[in-house]
Amino acid sequence: MKIGFLGPKATFTDIAVREMFPKEESVPYATIPDCFDALSEDEIELAVVPLENALEGSVNITLDYLVHEVDLPIIAELTCPIRQHFMVHPENLDSWKETERIYSHSHAIAQCHKFLHKELKGIPYTNTTSTAAAAQFIKEHPDMKAGAIANELAAKEYGLSIVRKDVHDIHYNHTRFIVLSKNEMPLSEDGSSFKGYKTTVMITLPSDRAGALHQVLSAFAWRRLNLSKIESRPMKTGLGNYFFIIDIDMKQDEVLIPGVVAELEALDCKVKILGSYPYYQLGLEISKLNTYL
Numbered sequence: 001m002k003i004g005f006l007g008p009k010a011t012f013t014d015i016a017v018r019e020m021f022p023k024e025e026s027v028p029y030a031t032i033p034d035c036f037d038a039l040s041e042d043e044i045e046l047a048v049v050p051l052e053n054a055l056e057g058s059v060n061i062t063l064d065y066l067v068h069e070v071d072l073p074i075i076a077e078l079t080c081p082i083r084q085h086f087m088v089h090p091e092n093l094d095s096w097k098e099t100e101r102i103y104s105h106s107h108a109i110a111q112c113h114k115f116l117h118k119e120l121k122g123i124p125y126t127n128t129t130s131t132a133a134a135a136q137f138i139k140e141h142p143d144m145k146a147g148a149i150a151n152e153l154a155a156k157e158y159g160l161s162i163v164r165k166d167v168h169d170i171h172y173n174h175t176r177f178i179v180l181s182k183n184e185m186p187l188s189e190d191g192s193s194f195k196g197y198k199t200t201v202m203i204t205l206p207s208d209r210a211g212a213l214h215q216v217l218s219a220f221a222w223r224r225l226n227l228s229k230i231e232s233r234p235m236k237t238g239l240g241n242y243f244f245i246i247d248i249d250m251k252q253d254e255v256l257i258p259g260v261v262a263e264l265e266a267l268d269c270k271v272k273i274l275g276s277y278p279y280y281q282l283g284l285e286i287s288k289l290n291t292y293l
């Protein structure tokens with residue numbers, strides 16, 4: 001089975017894939033849309049992309065592609081701990097305090113705001129397509145006074161020196177990744193990483209109706225359906241038009257979820273189920289990193 005992921009080698013997404021699918025072939029793609037396209041065009045059977053970080057919130061490009069650009073179901077969700085480190089080219093190790101530019105994924109930069117403000121105040125950032133892309137760039141530019149924020153595997157993969165470890169603002173830093181596939185794929189319910197099932201729905205409210213969101217939420221509430229996430233995003237059809245993404249804390253059944261969908265449709269809402277899938281909490285053991293190289 002071929003699995004596409006946000007690359008290059010040694011992104012956090014790559015680590016999530018290695019943890020969840022250790023025996024499968026994996027293929028890096030430069031951007032999140034490239035992963036979606038590769039799956040749509042059957043170059044790969046699964047795609048793994050980041051969805052949400054505990055400190056920085058949703059990865060909007062993933063949400064927007066899921067809703068506006070493709071029709072690909074979510075078949076699993078993987079949550080991984082995220083540890084960010086600041087690294088430079090080994091040739092610049094002694095002079096790292098003279099860093100003139102910091103490279104990383106925008107989410108990673110935002111997760112390390114306190115460190116950057118305190119130790120590298122005022123140094124400009126350049127956003128890259130992933131943390132590992134930043135590490136690769138630093139490897140290829142020893143002549144530049146630059147550093148990257150990335151993980152330990154990336155430091156090893158691209159031969160960089162970590163000068164500050166664990167520079168993310170808050171200890172509890174996790175990112176959720178989603179696995180997409182055109183085909184149903186039985187995934188294991190054994191082992192301690194399996195945590196349960198979720199169903200994700202996208203809901204568009206009828207325009208300008210007072211109390212519409214309240215009615216939507218009560219359709220879930222009186223059925224005692226537990227919601228673990230509710231998020232709104234612009235419809236891209238004009239200011240003030242939003243859709244909602246709601247995670248229901250259960251597997252799709254034959255009664256409650258079809259009931260909620262029918263009730264919402266009767267309220268003139270548009271409802272689309274984006275997936276009903278198992279979710280996993282992966283613990284990244286640092287000792288395992290060496291086996292990935």
Ligand SMILES: O=C(O)C(=O)C[C@]1(C(=O)O)C=C[C@@H](O)C=C1
Pocket residue numbers: 006010011012013014050052053059082105107108129130131132175
């Ligand atoms: O750049 C990476 O390493 C990724 O896998 C992407 C990503 C993200 O998009 O949030 C994943 C985890 C971290 O939160 C930072 C970056």
